[in-house]
Each structure stands twice: as structure tokens, then as C-alpha cells.
Amino acid sequence: MKNEKKAVASGSKKAGKSEAYKKAGVNIDLAVSLLSGLKKKISTTRRPECLAPIGGFGGMFRIDLKRWKKPVMVVSTDGVGTKLMVAQMMGKYESVGHDIVNHCVNDIAVQGAEPAYFVDYIGTGKLQAKMYQEVLTGLADACLEQNMTLIGGETAEMPGMYGDDFDLVGCITGIVEEDKIIDGAKNIKAGQVAIGLTSAGLHTNGFSLARKCLFEQGGLTVKSKPKALGGKTVGDVLLAPHRCYWKAIQACLAAGIHLNGISHITGGGFYDNVPRILPDNVSAVFDTTVIDVPPIFKLIQELGDVDPYEMYRVFNMGIGMVFFVPKKDVAATLKLCKGAGYEALVVGETVKGDRTVTCKL
Amino acid sequence: MKNEKKAVASGSKKAGKSEAYKKAGVNIDLAVSLLSGLKKKISTTRRPECLAPIGGFGGMFRIDLKRWKKPVMVVSTDGVGTKLMVAQMMGKYESVGHDIVNHCVNDIAVQGAEPAYFVDYIGTGKLQAKMYQEVLTGLADACLEQNMTLIGGETAEMPGMYGDDFDLVGCITGIVEEDKIIDGAKNIKAGQVAIGLTSAGLHTNGFSLARKCLFEQGGLTVKSKPKALGGKTVGDVLLAPHRCYWKAIQACLAAGIHLNGISHITGGGFYDNVPRILPDNVSAVFDTTVIDVPPIFKLIQELGDVDPYEMYRVFNMGIGMVFFVPKKDVAATLKLCKGAGYEALVVGETVKGDRTVTCKL
Structure with a gap:
């Protein structure tokens, strides 16, 4: 056909x-x-x-x-x-x-x-x-x-x-x-700031694990309304569409922000996606305690008894995209993202290193 | 992942x-x-x-x-x-x-x-x-x-x-x-010639019907070697790779042949694929009796008791691509195709009409 x-x-x-x-x-x-x-x-x-x-x-x-x-x-x-x-x-x-x-x-x-x-x-x-x-x-x-x-x-x-x-x-x-072309490996240096843009939920990654934890281990169905989700069904929360970040990037580029590198946080979380754009002599450190992790992730973790490290290895945990910018551009970037309709916050920084990611869990 | x-x-x-x-x-x-x-x-x-x-x-x-x-x-x-x-x-x-x-x-x-x-x-x-x-x-x-x-x-x-x-x-x-850009609707007129390039077999179309006829109705398996296939297994004949015709097109273009329109004969056969490139006032008539239909199609037709019209509606029946060229370019086109490693033959012509396809079966 x-x-x-x-x-x-x-x-x-x-x-x-x-x-x-x-x-x-x-x-x-x-x-x-x-x-x-x-x-x-x-x-x-x-x-x-x-x-x-x-x-x-x-x-x-x-x-x-x-x-x-x-x-x-x-x-x-x-x-x-x-x-x-x-x-x-x-x-x-x-x-x-x-x-x-x-x-x-x-x-x-x-x-x-x-x-x-x-x-x-x-x-x-x-x-x-x-x-x-x-x-x-x-x-x-x-x-x-x-x-x-x-x-x-x-x-x-x-x-x-x-x-x-x-x-x-x-x-x-x-x-x-x-x-x-935005090329992190060329432009990211130690001492830059990682700005995270919030996600709408799981986006399109980690569903095999999520289904196992919620449905098999947790005994929920898509129609369930667990207290943690504040009146919404599991199905509706899971189906929240993947957020598109292009308009935030566009706004920053138009304003002359130095977007030194951008990482789309998909399957593999920070651990797998951020190193792709880091130069060999730079590492990234994330402070996940500042992230307002959406309740659906907490529910998955609890029902499936998943290790916190594992959660950050599989899911975006509330941050769908990370911009690496110079310190001087942080305030303007946060403002521009907000203006384009996104929530953004500082989630980490780059340090001298060996292209690894560390998360303070 | x-x-x-x-x-x-x-x-x-x-x-x-x-x-x-x-x-x-x-x-x-x-x-x-x-x-x-x-x-x-x-x-x-x-x-x-x-x-x-x-x-x-x-x-x-x-x-x-x-x-x-x-x-x-x-x-x-x-x-x-x-x-x-x-x-x-x-x-x-x-x-x-x-x-x-x-x-x-x-x-x-x-x-x-x-x-x-x-x-x-x-x-x-x-x-x-x-x-x-x-x-x-x-x-x-x-x-x-x-x-x-x-x-x-x-x-x-x-x-x-x-x-x-x-x-x-x-x-x-x-x-x-x-x-x-090759645009049949613009360049095909009545009185042009349809040159067919032979296929390697089913290519990638009609497999649902083929499987039904050969395996369900005919009781064959992929390992069967029916006489009609001359010692080859059904599986090997079915898996013959889709032939790529780009090198024939390239050779004709390089030689200045007027390729007025080209149709890739996929699912829907001549009936569905050729009208896509015809102008509103032109029809195409194919003489399928000149085509050396590969044995696998005959086997499917026989075992599934499929109507001949239906066969030409679903399968390529041995012709994987059709070029529409002016009469004066026919001999050169056939020669160029042969030189590029393809078998080609005249399979039909264009006539005044209403963008329909008729096959002499």
C-alpha cells in the first residue's frame, strides 16, 4: 500500500x-x-x-x-x-x-x-x-x-x-x-551554566519501564486516579504530549544568546544525552534537588521500587532540554524562555573533567 | 532507545x-x-x-x-x-x-x-x-x-x-x-512509447496476497521447490531484492533522452501507478502479452485462483518501472538500459484519453 x-x-x-x-x-x-x-x-x-x-x-x-x-x-x-x-x-x-x-x-x-x-x-x-x-x-x-x-x-x-x-x-x-550549527563539543567550556527547561512528563521515553511499574507492579490502570496525580488519570498524565522547545531556542538565537550546546533529554536521561555534546575535557554536574520532579515520576519510582540513579538513567525527570550558556547570559536566557512560554531554571554547571555526568541526587 | x-x-x-x-x-x-x-x-x-x-x-x-x-x-x-x-x-x-x-x-x-x-x-x-x-x-x-x-x-x-x-x-x-524535475503530467502526450524495465520478482509489493495464495491456499512453505520455479525455493524467489532503476535513469538522462515521465510499478501495478503521472487528456495502453511474466506470478495466480486483472492490479507482473519516451528515442533508450545492465522492452503507448490505464491481458 x-x-x-x-x-x-x-x-x-x-x-x-x-x-x-x-x-x-x-x-x-x-x-x-x-x-x-x-x-x-x-x-x-x-x-x-x-x-x-x-x-x-x-x-x-x-x-x-x-x-x-x-x-x-x-x-x-x-x-x-x-x-x-x-x-x-x-x-x-x-x-x-x-x-x-x-x-x-x-x-x-x-x-x-x-x-x-x-x-x-x-x-x-x-x-x-x-x-x-x-x-x-x-x-x-x-x-x-x-x-x-x-x-x-x-x-x-x-x-x-x-x-x-x-x-x-x-x-x-x-x-x-x-x-x-550549534556544536557543544566545540563551544562548551568549564565554568558554563546548564539551564533546564521543564518537561511535560515522560515525553516519549521510558514507557516500557513505566508500564511495568505502574500497571504490572502497581496494579494501576490507565483509568486509575491515584492521589499523587491530583485527580488526573494515569492515562492522561502519561499521554501528555512531548514538549517542543524550538520556540525557546529560536528566541534565544534571535536575541544573540550564546547557546554553546543543547541537549535533548530523552531516553538515557542526563547520563546518556549530555555527554554527547561535551568536549573531552569537560564534565557536567547537575543538582537535581532544585528540580520540581513531576508526581508521575515519583509514582513510578515508588510503585516499581526503582533506584533513584536508575530513574535519572531512564527518564527525563522533569527536564526535557538543557542549554549550556555563559554565566553572563543566564538571566537573559531565563527571561527569554519564560517569554516564549517555557519554565526554565539553572540545573547545573560545567567543570573541568572527562566528559562525564554527575547528578547530585 | x-x-x-x-x-x-x-x-x-x-x-x-x-x-x-x-x-x-x-x-x-x-x-x-x-x-x-x-x-x-x-x-x-x-x-x-x-x-x-x-x-x-x-x-x-x-x-x-x-x-x-x-x-x-x-x-x-x-x-x-x-x-x-x-x-x-x-x-x-x-x-x-x-x-x-x-x-x-x-x-x-x-x-x-x-x-x-x-x-x-x-x-x-x-x-x-x-x-x-x-x-x-x-x-x-x-x-x-x-x-x-x-x-x-x-x-x-x-x-x-x-x-x-x-x-x-x-x-x-x-x-x-x-x-x-521529471514531470509526466507536463510532458507526456499521446503518441509516446512506454518502455518497461523488467523486475526481479515481487519486489516489495503484494506479499499479503502472495503469502495467502502460496502458503495458505497452495500449502507450500518457503522451503518448497515447486517445478515452476526451476529448482529454486519459494522463499529465495520471494526474497529476490527489489531492483533499483536509478542507474538506467542516470544513463538516459546523461545521454539526453527525453524521459517525459517515469512510473515506479509498485503495489497497484500499472493501474494505480501510471495514472499518477499522466496528464488529464492522455491514457496509457499496455500490451501485457509481450511481457515475460516471471514464474512466481503464474504460481501465485494458479494456486490462489486469482483473476488476471486482479494480478495486474496488485503485482508488478515482471515490469518494475516504466519510462515514457518519444518514438524517436525508443531505440536509444533500449540500448542505454541494456548497457546499464537492465532488460527493457516496449510495453505500451500513450493515446488521447482521460488518464486511464488499459491492459490487454
């Missing part, structure tokens, strides 16, 4: 329904008709650089050479992981559309890249209309929020695979001027 | 093994160590435009403005579908790595785009070393064959999803000069 997002406008008039294929479990017509209903929504994400009319094979995006002098394409791909299983349990799918987009935007924004275009992939054993429509709606809305074109995609119905599950994958491309 | 392809070179020295996470079914260390062994292989695909050292978040690819005057990025994504289940049954995974790359290259090559970089995604319930290594080896080899960089990727281990299966998705980006 190839490129059906693009096949809507075409399709031979002589081609009837594929009955044998349908009996084999693949319903091309459903995908085409669902997509047709979403066309208007998707077209709202179209930027002027887009050339391809819906109907071709590949999406086309022109590089605007009036704007970009030495354009570098920054590319990343990711999935939503087993957060999808929580979406399934809840029967709510829009938020995972936001998750995949926002996660991918963050992954390239750390290098200073402006999001340009996005493609999605949905794999499933049997295509469900509600899931498909909600995921695509969330995806398109999230793309629009970041001024990014949803330029293509693929939905694959694979009978006999996936069972009742589905997978959702995104691939993002952004653009950055070559001399403006 | 984020971006572990890129995380190999980093990782905090203080970070120990994630025991709780491992118990929850996610083995980060295995993925990292497997990837480490594949680094050399992957690095062979590195083009000079690549900026990112292994270790960052997003892969970086510089647009060479000495070479490209008005660069347009052409983007496509696809999966391998249930061909993966045949790979599983055979325990052979290298060929599907070639499949995903070659399929994606064809999807952008039809617009005249030169492959530039590729990202892969592997989703699985439990990461298997053999599968991972073979898939990545096939992927990297196929990228190298097309002078394309394997610039990034993601492997997601999702316990409780996928069962024993896995999914494989690719996203490709190529580059084309804006004034050299």
Missing part, C-alpha cells in the same frame, strides 16, 4: 476494488478514503517552498537560496515507542501525533536547525479509522505549530503483523546555516 | 547498565554493542557533503552549491511490508535491507532526483542480533551501491509490541535541479 497519501488524487478510473487483496487483509480503499478526508488539514502545513502537488511519488521542497547562504540539512528519525500502547488503552490518538513531531523537532533543534518538512509512517496489522484520523490530525496540527510541512507519508497495513498494535515513525528535516 | 546509532561514540563513562530497564525488556547495551560492530560498514557510505561526526543528534548534509543551482529536495518514505515475514521464515535478512533502499531510490528517481541520504527505522519487540546485523549490512551495501549516505537511523525495542516480528522503514532524500 504505497504512498497512498499521495495516491488520493490519482488512481485509475478503470481500476475497481481489489477484492482478492481485501480478502487477504489489505484494504486500500479505506486508506485512500480516510486520507481524502484529511487532505485539507494536511494542506494547511504546506510551505511556499513545496513544489509537489499531491499526486507525485516523492514530496518536493525547494531550498530558498535567497535566504540560505550555506544550507545544511539536518535529519533525524524516531518513533513513539510503547507510549503507543497507552494511547491504545485510552483510545486517544491525537497526542501521539504531537509526540512524534515534537520529539523530532527537538532532535534537530539542538543543532540550531529550523524545522522544514516531515514525513510519517504508520504500520499496522489492520487499519483503524479512528486511530488513523486522530494520529494524522495530531501530526498535522503539530507540524503547523512549528511551521513545518507534512510533505509525505506511508501507511502500511500488514495482516498478520502487529496484532492489534500499530507503530508510528517520523522523519524530520531541518535547515541550518553551516556557520551557525 | 533513542538514536543509538549515533550514541555509540558517546555515552557517559559513569553510566552503568540499566538493570531495571533491561528487566522491563529493553536492552540498550545490546543495541549499542551491535551498532558498534557495524560502524565501519556504515561509515563507507559517508559522502563528502556529510558534516556530522557520529555522536550528534541529527545527521547533517551540506548542499553543495557549486554543483546545484536551484536544488530541490525530493523526499519519500516506505516500508518493506510483509515481505519481512518471509525473511523471518527464511532467517535471512540482508535482502530486505536492499529492498527498502532500492524501493525508496526508485520512488524519488522517477522525478529525476539523485539519491543523497537515507535513514532507517527498525521496530521490534525484542532485538535479535542476527536480524539487526544482516539488515544493517544489506542497507549499508545498498546505500553504497547508489552512492548514498546512511546518515542516521533508529532502532526501537518495544516489549509487548510486534511479538516475534519486526518492521523496517526507510526515508530517503534526493536532490534534483528545479528545471530538470
